[in-house]
Amino acid sequence: MGRIPCCEKESVKKGQWTPEEDHKLSSYIAQHGTRNWRLIPKNAGLQRCGKSCRLRWTNYLRPDLKHGQFSDAEEQIIVRLHSVLGNRWSVIAAQLPGRTDNDVKNHWNTKLKKKLSGMGIDPVTHKPYSHLMAEIANTLAPPQVANLAEATLGCLKDEMLHLLTKKHIDIQFQSPGPTPTMVNNSNGHMSPSYNMTSKHEENEDDTIEKIKIGLSRAIIHDQETMTPSNKPWDNNGTSSGNFPGFQYVLPSFGHEGDGSPWNQSMCTGSTCTAGEQQGQFHSKMGDENGDESEGEKDQRHVSSMFSPDCDLWDLPSNDLMNPLV
DNA sequence: AATAAGTTCAACCGCTCGAGA
């Protein structure tokens, strides 16, 4: 016995909404409110499923919605909350006035994920890739580490080659392996820079071999030499980093038994439940009154919310715009 | 100018949750 459909499929229109449909729905809701979505299309004279009407209203027609680009402050909030809550888009969106879960989800999937990846941060765990690799390698016996590197390279090979050839990024591998240096870019931010000398002189196998060597060294090197002061993702041991046009503040990275958020939480993307257990989020973004400009307010809010001193887990619950469940 | 490839985002689908009977 299957589930009863929410509406008769054959008489229901799908796809893009027309301005007339929008008008019908908006004016019906303005008069009667949003009680009983199943009846709304029928009463409003729409050949739509109630679910479709609810979605159209909540994601597009609602008068309090904010359309347009996400601000830096909003992006910071999304990233920060995602690191705690995982893919709980409705909870994250509740902290962003005028944004819907669909908006936040789309923005995450199309922009922020790439942004974090580009910064060398895994968007699922919010840890640097190198840190993850070192953690995994740490749990394996030496022969397995080699297998791990091999398997990883298998996955990365095509992508690396694509980048190396299509985007003309050439990396000169020098003993003891690739070493990026931090340089000031045009925006005045520090960014990693690699030696770029060879121009497609290497054949594919040479390149892969060199990547292999570099990765193996990186894994070993990471374990041997990383101290809080020289971790590229850890700015003076405060776990914050600056990248062009985007500031990302990482929760303190923990190691086994140190009681850090990463060990306390079970943050694994969509199953993450840490936020419910651990703490609350400090947000005053809703405070729109006062004499300051929006930019100044945003700046101050962001700096207080995302300052290295502000522990994710210690945020007072009464400052929440909306309670996180 | 034509076409391919990539990106964005509105909308759909299937599932879960919770209130009420």
Add this chain to the structure above:
DNA sequence: ATCTCGAGCGGTTGAACTTAT
């Protein structure tokens, strides 16, 4: 305690648009 049903959530899809070749 169990069932039903509406609402809501998160994942996915695909049309429209943009950019690159």
